Amino acid sequence: MIRVGNASGFYGDRFAAVREMLTGGPLDYLTGDYLAELTMLILGRDRMKDPARGYARTFLRQLEDTLDLALERGVRIVTNAGGLNPAGLAAAIRELNPRVRVAHVEGDDLRSHGFDGALTANAYLGCWGIVECLNAGADVVVTGRVTDASLVVAPAAHHFGWGRDHFDRLAGATVAGHVIECGTQATGGNFAFFTEIPDLTHPGFPIAEIAEDGSSVITKHDGTGGAVTVDTVKAQLLYEIAGPRYLGPDVTSRFDTVTLTQDGPDRVAIAGVTGEAPPDTLKVCVNTLDGFRNGMTFVLCGLDIDGKATLARKQLVAAIGADGLEWTLARTDHVDADTEEAASALLHVTIHTPDPKRAKAFSRAAVELALASYPGFTLTSPPGDGSPVGVYRPEYVPQDAVEHVAVLPDGTRTAIAPPAVTAVAPVPVPDETSPVPGGPAKRVPLGTIVGARSGDKGGDANLGVWVRDPAAYPWLAAELTVDRIRELLPEAKELDIDRHPLPNLNAINFVLHGLLGKGVAASSRFDPQAKSLGEWLRSRYVDIPEDLL
Template sequence: MTSAGRAVRIGNCSGFYGDRLAAAREMVEGGPIDVLTGDYLAELTMLILWKAKRKDPAAGYAKTFLTQVEQVLGTCLDRGIRIVSNAGGLNSAGLAAELAALAGRLGLHPRIAHVDGDDLIHRLDELQAAGHALAHLDTGRELAEAHVRPVSANAYLGGWGITEALRADADIVVTGRVTDASLAVGPAAWWHGWRPSDADIFDKIAGAMAAGHVIECGPQATGGNYAFFEEVTDRRYPGFPIAEIAADGSSIITKHEDTGGLVSPGTVTAQLLYEIAEPAYAGPDAVAHFDTLSLEQEGVHRVRIRGTRGSPPGDQLKVALNYEGGYRNTMTLVLTGTRIEEKAAWAVEQLTELLGGPDAFAEFDTRLLRFDKPDAPNNAEATAHLRVSVKDPDRRKVGRAFSNTVMELALGGYPGFHTTTPPSAESAFGVYWPTLVPAGEVEHRVTLPDGGVRVIPHSPVTAPSPAPGVPEPAAPPPPGATRRVPLGTIAGARSGDKGGNANVGVWTRTDDEYAWLRGYLTTARLRELIPEAAPLEIRRYELPNLRAVNFVIVGILGEGVASATRPDPQAKGLGEYLRSRLADVPESLLGS
C-alpha cells in the first residue's frame, strides 16, 4: 500500500451482533478512514448462528452486516475505504455471495474476498483419532469423557488471510472465526507492508493487537460502560472508535469530531482490561504483552498506545466448541414486606415437594435477590425476588410442567405471592467448551476476488509462548488514618465473560492509589468482597504500567453464558458490584 508512511485509520462500526445499525454510516460519513471494520462474533453468537444455519443452510452469518453495507458501499468504493468484518460467522462464503448479489442490485461492482478454514466441526472425530484430546482449557476434561456432540467448532485464525485478500485489491473481506484483534492486525500489515519475516514483526503485530482489542467493542473505548462516567461530559451517544496504527505498531485511539463520549487513558485502560486473563495476551500471530505498553494523552480524544512488546505465538490455536446442553426455564417469584427469608424458604420447600424434589432435574437453582427496604416509601421498594431455575435434557420437565407448577403457589403459598411473568415455556441452551488444537491441523484459507484460493502459512514459532508471570508479593497498605468508603471511590473496574470464567480488571488513576490498591486487593480480599467467588479458583495478575490488577474467576459463570443461571450471566455488572463494596481507604488518597 502506498501509504506515504502515515498511519492507517481503522474505524469500528460494530462490537457485537445486534449493535447500532447506524454506526457504519456514521463512521464512513463522519470523517476520513481507510478501513471500516466490524466485530460480530462472540462464543454465544456462534451458537446463535448455528441455530440459524440449522433452519436455513444458506444462513449462518450476521445478517445485519448486509444492512450496514447497503448503507455505505457506494461511498466506500468512491473513497477507497476497504471493508473488513468477521460477520461471515459459520458461512463466510455464503455472506460473500450475498454481498455480491446486494452489490449487483445497487449497480456496484466491489471486489469481494472471504476467509475460512476455521470450521472444524466435521473433523472432530478425525482430530481425536489422531490423538488430540480436545481437553477443556479450564477443567482439563477430555471431550470424549463428556459424551457430548458439539454443534460448532471454530479455530481462532489470525490476520494474515485478511492481509492477503487486501493485497489482492479486495474492497470487502469477510471472515469466519478470526480473533477480534485480527480485524485490525490484517489491515495494518497490508497498509504498512509488514511481512512475517520482518525482524521486529512480533512487536508490530502486538501493537496492532492492542489497538484492535481496544476498538473491537465499539463505544466501550469511547466512554461507554465507563466506571468514572462523571468524566464523560458529552453525554450524547458515544462515537465509535478509530485506531490510527503506525508503521511501528504504535497507535492512537480516537473518534470522529463532533461525536459524543470520551477518549482518555481511563477509557482505553478499561477496554485493555476487558475480557483478558494474564497480561501476555495470546493470539495466533503473536503474543502481545499488555504489561509493556504505555498510554499517553496526545490531544483531545486522542490517546497513544506505544511500547507494546510482542513474542512469537504458540504452536496451538484456541478452538471454541459449543454443544446443546438441554433445556431450561426460570420463574421469578416476588416477595413483599417483612420476613422475606422465611417466605423464600417456605416457597422453596413447597416447590421441591410439588416438583418431586430438586433431584427431579439435572439442575435446580434458587437465588434470593434482595431489593427490599424496611418501611419502604412505596410498594416496589418493599419487594425481593426469588429466582427459580431448572435445567434438564427432557424439555417436558422444564417447560410448562415446571412453570404451571410454580403457579400452584398462587393461592396456597406465602402471603403476597405473585410472579414477574406468566407461566413460560422451556428454551434450549448451549454449553461452551474452549480447547486447543495444533496450528498445523488448521488450514487458513482465503478465496480472492478472482476466485483463486490461497492457503496462509501459520506464523512462525521461534520460541515457546511465555508462561504467565508470577505476581509480585503485595505490599502492605500505607500507614495512617482510613475512611470506610466504596472501593469505586478511587478504583475503576471493567468485567466480562470468557466462557464459564469472568474477569474483573481494576485500575486507579494515580501512582499512590495503585500502590495502595495492589497491596489491598489480594486474592483473599477479592473472596471477601465477592462472596460467590469464595469457593472458586481465582487467578490474579498485575499490570503496573496501567496501574491495574486483573482477576480471572474460574467457573463463576458455570458452563458459559448460554447456560449460566446467575442474574448477570455475562458478568457485565460484576466490576461495578466490586466497586460498590466498602473498603478502608487511606484518608491521604481521598482528599477533603
C-alpha cells in the same frame, strides 16, 4: 499512518454506526466485530433451522444503504460477520452491488476435526488470510471466527507490508485492535468514572491511527459524543484478558509493556508494545447443546419473606420434583417501605433438564400455585416453553492442523501457512514491594479511587482494576490480594482465582475460574456475563489512606 475504524462491538450493536463512521470523517478501513462466544451458539441454532444462514444478517442490512457510500469513499471493510457461513455472506454482499470485490476467509470450522456432535467448533484464526484478500484488491473481506484484533491487524500488515516475524509491530496493532474491537467501550461506554464524561448520550465509535512501527493513536470522529482518555482506553485494555501475555495466532503481545499517553483531546497514544512469537496452538470455541432451561420469579411482598419463600419452594418441588432446580432469594425488600416494589423481595428459580416437556411443565406448575400459595402471590412473567441450553468450552489444536484459506475476489483459493516460529515463555513476576502509603484512613467505597472493567470468558470471569494515581498503586497491590478479593466478593470465596499485576498500567487483572458455571448461555447467575462484577467490587467499603483521597 492508516485510520482503521470500528462500527460494531457485538451482534446487536448500534445499527446506524456503519453510516455514522463512513460519513463522520476520513477513514481508510472500517471493521466490525459481531462474534462473541454466545453469538456462535445463536448462529449455530440459526444454521440448524436453515443451512443457508449462520451469518450476522444485521450486517447485510447495514450494507444495503452504505455499501455504495463505502465504495465511493474508498473505505475498505473487514468484518467477522460471516460467522459460521462466510461464503454465504460474501455471496449475499455481491448481490447488493455487482461492482464490489468481495473476498472471504475459511478454515475455522473444525466440526469434522474430532469435534463431531458439537453444534459449533471454530478455531480463532489470525490476520494473514485477511491480508491475502486485501492484497488481491478486495473491497470487503468477510471472515468467520478470527481473533477480534485480527480485523485491525490485517489492514495494517497489508498496508505497511509487515512480515510474519515483525512481532513488535504486530503486537502494537493487536493492542490497538483490542482497544477498538468492542466499539464504544473505548470512548466512554461502560466506563467506571462515567459521570466525568460531559456527553455520553451518543458516544462515537473508536478509530485507531496505526503507524508503520506498530504504534497507534486511539481517537474518534470530531464532534461525536463520549471521550477518549487514558482511562477509557485502559479500561478496555483490561477487558476479557488473562495474564501479561496476550496469546494470539500471529503474535504474543506483552500487555506489561504497553504505555498510554494523552496525545491531545480525544487522542491516546499507545507505544512500547513488545511482541513475541505466537503459541503453537490455536484456541477453538466449542459449543454443545445440554438440555433445556426455564425460569420463573416469585414476588414476595411485606412480612414473613423467608416463610413465603419456603412455602413456594416446597410447593413447586412437590409439583415437579427438586432435580435440576436452582433457587436464589434476592432480598430487595425494605422495612416500612413507602412503595410496594420497595417492600418486595424476588425469589428466582430456574430449571435445567434434559426433558423439554419438564421444562415447559415447570413454569405452568408455578402459575398453578397462584391461588393456593403465600399471601400476595405474584409472578413477573407468564409461563414459557423453555429454551435449549448451550455450553461453551475452549479447546486447543496445533496451528498446522487447521486449513486456513483465503478465497479471493476472483474465486482463487490461497492456503495460509501456519507460523514458522512459535514459542511461549514465562513472564517475570513484577516487583510489588514499593512502600505502601500509610497514615489515617477513611472507610469509603473502593470505587472512590479504583476503576474496574469485568466480563466473561466461558465459565470464567475477568476482573480488571486500576488506579489513576501512580502513587496509589502500591496500596492497590497490597490491598487487593486473592484472599481479599474472596472477602470482598463472597460469591467467589470457594473459587480458584488468578492474579496478574500490570504495574505499567497501575492495574491488576483477576480471573475468577468457574464463577459463571458452564458459561453465559448455561449460567443461572444474576449477572451471567459478569458485566457488573467490577461495579460490585467498586461498591464495597474499604479503608483507604486519606492521602490517596
